[in-house]
Amino acid sequence: MKTVGLLDCNNFYVSCERVFDPSLEGRPVAVLSNNDGSCISRSNEFKALELPKRIPYYMLKEYADRLGIAFRSSNYTLYGDMSNRVMKILKDMVHLIEQYSIDESFFHLDHPADFDCSEFGKTVRTRVLKWTGIPCGIGFAKTKTLAKIANHIGKHTPEGIFVMPDDPLPILDRLPLTEVWGISWRLATKLQNLGFRTAGDLARSDSCFIRKHFNVILAQTVTELQGTPAFAYDDFNGPVKRIAFSRSFNLPTDSEQVIHESLLHYTALAAEKLRSLHQLASCIYLYADYTAEYQKETLPSGYCGHLVAFPRPLSDHLSMIDIFEPEIRRIIVPHRRAMKTGVILLGLENECDQTPDLFYGEDKKPAALTAAMDEINRKFGRDSVFLLGEGIQRKWNMKQEFLSRRFTTDWNELLTVK
């Protein structure tokens, strides 16, 4: 018998912070988005305050003390490491996993008919909780769409586990359409106009009919709700196809220098990642996001991007910057304030698959220099050496007022015990 499971960590970012700071236990905690903008992960105590979802931080600031709310800036280095730990534990216990996001993973079980999925789920959950300190919920069903629903139900039980019964219709009849994986609010309205009120109505419908009137994905969703797998095994951990790096500024800016410095800095960071994966990029996409203006006249927000191709695939940011630097002015819109810039390295290929170019004599110097820079930065901490063009003070860098330490990835930031 084949069963699909879905493991989903509860309030993942908040849970990660709590592992290393027990004083956050039992009180409202929110992890803020990049640049300390809005709340992206909230503890159950925070949710109980019934504030609007994704409420911006500046609106909460005044009441934070009175409500006893603790804030944390997002610390993706820590969350990434904790996520790897959870996924590794799961991987060692099941046949096949399909990591779906930083805190969710599908897994596939091939088991005898008398296998107790619920009991197995408890074992997985207990181990993840004990080894990492992160609580999670697990749902079991015949298909991914049903597993997602089972997981959702499981989260509201004390054990955190739910196994979808063979006949899921009684449960689906009580489930609103928007709770089904892949059905947006807009799509749900359309379906409601056609007389579908619950997920059960959708499961009873004919997938051919849906396919005719909507699309293949929704038809597949119907098949999945009926208990037949339609979404195939999809390896989300395939080779990296692009490397993107973008951040918001602390304040919107019209300074060309800031845009310039930030692009160079992000390229350096993206290229470091590229080199660690032993890959080369053949082009780079630069872009800047501009804010909407309401002061003198109303101007819509928007972005401006430009693609720069390299004469040959590169991995060192020194050569990259040399090539794209004159093109930066193309994405600068005069008299508009940018709130975010970013770079995307595209057309990645493996270092070893590279065909040497006959006409460009390969200059080994920049590659050797960047390798040395990587080594120094690895040994003495990030930003020990960098290009002057990346800026020294970087006042434009995002706000991270409540950043916790990188407890698991940096020897200088370990948890301290008395």
Add this chain to the structure above:
Amino acid sequence: MSRRSRKTPLMSQSVQAGFPSPAEHYIEKMLDLDEYLSAHQEATYYVRVAGDSMTGAGIFPGDVLCVDRSIDFFDGAIIIASVDGEFTVKYLRKSRGQTFLQAANPNYPPIFFGTEQDVRCWGVVTGLVRKFDYGVKRKPVERTASIPERPPVQPVTFQIGDGRRRQHYDQNLSGKGKS
């Protein structure tokens, strides 16, 4: 029928035709402290000691402890626990029906579970790493000052062959031998 080119491909790299390393089949993977100190890497965390409560157990400020969360807590284990939101390293003790945290330093009183203090166990300490910080004032030690000279080893004298062969050998080396 497809016509295949029979040209030999031009190799861009020269072939390394040296004598293979005699150690080739004996090389194992490099030693990994992580693996030595704990059973499960994904349950292993490192923490730094900041207090002197465990000096009696040989744990000093600045030491790095390896913590394995996969191990079940047992009486006598050195553990990391949080007491009212602060992390501490102590012995976990169970005696006369009471569980408590005990320091290895007489200046610290035991901390009991189930009192007003909020005590939670975090993980079992499985190892210790201490890096010797020699600082900058390193004085080089003169070899003659600390290490006594050994008497020189007397070379053993013996003869190879009868001298005639030796001559042949030299000739061959200089390329003047018979071709």
